[in-house]
Amino acid sequence: MNPSKRETVLDTAEHLFYEEGFHATGIDRVVAEAGVARMTLYNHFPSKEALVESVLERRYRRYLDDLHDAVAGRGNDSAVAAMAERHNEWLRTRSRSGCILLKAIGEFQRHRPALAERGRELKRELLTLISEALSIDGYHRDEALAERVMMILEGANALAPVLGSERVVVQVESMLASVLGSTAERSS
């Protein structure tokens, strides 16, 4: 069975919102690019805001699930290293223009506070995921360390559009080693 119209709309909207911005991308543009009637979109999503939320939810859920899977299926690497490696894969292939969530928070924090807050929630899920990976690796209840690791990943996201993904991924590994290595609190 072909991808449903709904999925087509989500794919197209994700691409356009991510590459061209949320406010700068009109509904007409989405339906034209998706090859779908305008009312088809509105049958699946009650408003543009709802469409944006679905796009964010779907994309970031995939990203979080991907990181989770990387940890679960890692070989000899540490959990955090496996996670960072999977993040780097996103940087190389799907996330060359920064983090879609931070873009959305920036564009909607005033105009649609609920949307921005949902974005922050998803970001906190990433922080939790990092915390859990650190626990697996023997760093227990070190929230500050998790924040530092997250800052590495977000720094890479932010600078990818400036320095390019290639340059940025190699610094992720280097910084991860520095930040983990200089911690004396490891308990196993």
Next chain:
Amino acid sequence: MNPSKRETVLDTAEHLFYEEGFHATGIDRVVAEAGVARMTLYNHFPSKEALVESVLERRYRRYLDDLHDAVAGRGNDSAVAAMAERHNEWLRTRSRSGCILLKAIGEFQRHRPALAERGRELKRELLTLISEALSIDGYHRDEALAERVMMILEGANALAPVLGSERVVVQVESMLASVLGSTAERSS
């Protein structure tokens, strides 16, 4: 003498563009908030694009100059530490919603490539500034190290809207120590 109308427009536009987004902020909104006639704006700036560019230029120039001054006027701190401290001051007071340049690059990379490229140029100026500070501190020609330091600052910018400036500034110092400390290349 009162601040010129031009400065008033720039102040207002900077605030609105930064807090509410570029595409989401109309000219009408800017002139209303600035308490200025629409034609006054268009007498000083030929287009919205020109206004955006002036806003970016002015704000980021101030930021870069500020970092430069911090290095020049530092006490016993290292150059990079003085720079990071000044960056943290921006995070606490003027830059709580992420980096205005990265926001602009995100919103304009497709619609106004020239604007986005100008943004990237200014970002490269920051990288140069960091490189120079590292040179002062005895790390010579280590471009990768400069990129790592920059990733710390940008990671902090990116996460400030999620974790808050307070949490983020303390991690900057910690990470700076890790990243500099784990380098064996220091030559003085």
Next chain:
DNA sequence: TTCAAAATGGACTGATCGTTCTATCTAGGT
């Protein structure tokens, strides 16, 4: 006091925004 430059406010253009409506068409299951 004079005079030019700067600023004003409001009308106006054509384009585009998100959203709704309607009438027609297409598919798939019974």
Next chain:
DNA sequence: ACCTAGATAGAACGATCAGTCCATTTTGAA
């Protein structure tokens, strides 16, 4: 063959967009 649910194209809505024009008022320096 029939029915229904979904998809279609396109017109239309009021609101807002960036940008222009203009006649009038305010300003500041000579």
